[in-house]
Amino acid sequence: MKKKRSTFWLVLSMTAALGVWSALPMMQSEAQDRTPKEKPVEKMEDKAPKEKKPAGKTTPAIEETKKKGFDGVDFSYDAFGAPPGQDPQEISQKVKEKDIADKPKVMERQKKRLNDRYQTDCKTASGVVMTKGKPQPIGPAVRLKEGVTWETLGQMTPEEIKEKKLFPAGFHRLLHVKHEVGGMVFPQVQIEQFPRLERFDVDFDLPECFLPEFPPPIFLTTHPELGDVSQGEVLSIENFDRLFRGLVTPVQLDGLRLLVTQLPQEEFNATHDRKSDKPSLGVACLDCHVNFHTTGQFHLNPDTRPQKDRLRIDTVSLRGMFAQQIHGSKRSLRSVEDFTEFEQRTAYFNGDHIRAAKKGMFVFDRMLIPHMAQMQNMIDFPPAPKLDPVGRLDKSKATEQEVRGEALFFGKARCAECHQPPAYTNHNMHDLKLERFGAEGNGPIKTFALRGVKDSPPYLHDGRLPTLEDTVEFFNLVLELKLNQEEKKDLVAFMRAL
């Protein structure tokens, strides 16, 4: 009896699995969508006969029929904001034309904002590099008000800074390039390789030197001896099988397949209401978390309303997920499984499940989510050869400056009260109370892990701090530490060794 039962369940679950599989080929068949520009794919239009009617035009009878629904409330049309009697496709077309016309102004506005906040001359130093060799940006890049130095500012109380309005512009919230609209924005270097990630209304805003290396290296917890397993490629639906089969388990490989599968999202989808020129199958998890890391892709958080108060969020690295107990800057979800499920179902659509249903909600079966989570949990931090097994400096390998920095980090500078080894987080959220300085407060935010932090500028949830030097100046004020110049340099040196 028992045996019979389990056979029944086996057959049932295999049938379920097949059902899910059969839903996916449509997505995978669009692998060509990911093909780099230099290899143009043959388009359907190219094959069409010459006498074809102009694209986008249909017969008058068809147009008449489509408009019949517009004299009352038609919920299939109204969802994206078309008032009764109006053609939603036409509205979207007008929005698109306006978006394109406005784009230069929008980009100019953001350029000015960034210019008020940062020096963008992008200093570097020889030998100060990320894991694969890209120079780390050296700061501070945040600008100070006329006549102020970091030393004088560091001696002031929060009240004084607030009163004299001296809190640097770059320490205030960083706005989305088009905050009133928001949505996912991808850096230029990635769009060059994957043109499907381009939006017609906005471009990426931060300079390339403030971003992580592209593509980032990948380290597996299961194969520390192999080092970077990316082979310098960007993991995608086209190469994941070639790159990872044999290195990971079948379950993990299937998780990876799903992590590189495009899924509908607010700006990138197949409806008329989108921000990509062509209809799109959507965005893959690893489009933002490139090679399980990040290259500065950003979005607005789904957790806050009204729109104006939503926080810009800089994509976090998925390295070291296994060592972290809470996920998301505000949501504090308790498992990678939950985050995986909700990221796609709600964050992709700004926390609005109704729009998700209209634009192509894809509900992952609970059987598949652990596959995706398990794959994410196999990704290690980059090597830190100067750390011992506990995550502290090995004194025989570290420089004197790094050792001094470590002592400050665990002592006078109080960093370790929140950033604890080995991952350098306390799995908690803290309110840094920036309103004390006359800035907008952010409320409690996750204490981000600092292992491998040299590889993931820009810093803080919104990426407002371009360099590690800026983070030290920031916390010097926030925690009222009164560090001197040498101590600040020591702290940065220690963080570069993590």
Ligand code: HEC
């Ligand atoms: C905009 C591009 C973007 C896409 C696409 C994306 N993410 Fe994220 N991801 C982010 C950002 C930004 C955060 C930080 C969220 C926050 O601060 O609340 C994040 C956070 C996470 C975290 C939590 C990290 C932590 O410990 O705090 C996980 C896990 C995660 N994403 C997995 C996924 C999965 C799985 C997918 C695909 C279903 C995905 N992401 C798609 C941008 C993206």
Ligand code: HEC
């Ligand atoms: C009260 C807890 C607390 C203390 C003490 C603290 N931090 Fe943090 N740290 C945080 C929180 C919370 C964030 C995220 C803040 C945000 O994104 O708005 C953060 C973010 C950071 C980041 C950015 C990480 C990233 O990937 O974006 C760096 C770097 C950092 N802290 C360094 C330090 C240093 C250096 C010190 C000591 C001088 C320090 N922190 C002290 C809580 C703390």
